Amino acid sequence: MRDAACHVAPSGAVGAAPAPVLAAARGLAFEAGGRRLVDGIDLEIREGRRTVIMGANGAGKSLLLRLLHGLIRPSAGTVLWQGRPLDRAARRAQAMVFQRPVMLRRSVRANLRFALAVRGLSGPERAERERAALASARLEELARRPARVLSGGEQQRLAVARALACEPELLLLDEPTASLDPASTMAIEEQLAEAHARGVTLVLVTHDLGQARRIGDDLVFLHAGRVAEQGDAARVLEAPRSEAARAWLSGRIYLGPPPLRPV
Template sequence: MRDMLCDTASSLFVRNLRVVRNGKALLNVSRLSLDGPGPTLILGPNGAGKSLLLRCLHGLIEPDQGRVEQDGTPLTDRHKAQQAMVFQQPVLLRRSVAANLDFVLKRQGLPRGARKLRIESLLAEGGLEGKARQPARSLSGGEAQRLAILRALALDPETLFLDEPTSALDPNATQMIERMILRASSRGVRIVMVTHDIGQARRLAADIVMMQGGHVVEHGLAKQVLNAPQSDAARRYLAGGLVT
């Protein structure tokens, strides 16, 4: 766990954000400022609005009220192009492992030789060097998720959103992905990640957003939130109690 935040990464700011479905507010965040480098981990019980907030931050869902800002301006297509997102279930193309990466790099306009070198570097980063020609959809769960993260990183994003990327994985696969996340963060990629795993939050988070019932009930440095939470909801959740 990292104890200090710095201000080198782009800032994300939420202002009066509301998402309403069938008359019920599923997300109601009056203010949230993510202005440190992260990793920022979003914690909370099922139905707390964690994934919904992540999708709003990435611009996948248009809020009914309020807005997301990046670096002081409303989120635009240009900002979204500087972001990437990986979901709980990886979505891979029906082609080889290497071709999944080449597809992204080609769309960025990289020439063939540069793409080849970049693919080799990415595969080494994810420990998939020996699987370049293997069909991507034949990979194990952990390997597939690593490829999904590599494909996102191939975009050279400023911000990478991760929605429970290790929830169905064994400890070894989880450890490999956590190492990838920390390496990306050390290179300056802002990580914003949803998890249910408090241990994972302790290992990865620089700051933590705690959610309940569509609201942000606490946000602060990981050490402070995990060891001395200020809200009743955070205290109950971290103690393993039921939070509705």
């Protein structure tokens, strides 16, 4: 599967067979506090692609990511993994990086070791993956430091490295570079580029238009809990068809259509 993903046709290639669907949402909805926060979400994440999810604050981007990862159960609809309902085994083929990295109260190396031990790895293989993860995050010198005293950028690099050390097929990232400086953002994007080159499928929530242009193959634009538009990232960013995306990209406040109904 990895090998196949490595040979995915470049974004926008004409006539190339589309990559197989890795994950999909079908009629996905989620309710909380008497309100439907996302509704009728249909989308497909194709193998080896980099899908960017954008939209205003409160549009449901983070919620959608958690639904795709199975961290919360949808009120309606289903999440599919390779055509079958997402289950525990399928979730182990995914990894997620949160906006605020969750660092265990342990050293940098112990954070990596914990994640790998949970995946059942031990001995030389675990040591090799630890070494590779530290190298990719450029944290070799800080391996023995408590993870929680690292800078925000270093913590996020470690979070990405920890997720990738588990060798997921799909990596979900919830605004991983929010509040990071340009150098730290670039370092994270390099980690993602390396992962993508190895065939990892990426789904990234971001508000950063430049990042969306640099990373995105596909783009899903959410507005008020619904998919307002989706398609090739370059096309959506250059010539959005939905009023919501057009308004957001031009910096205008878009008030319609009306918010989702209370349930």
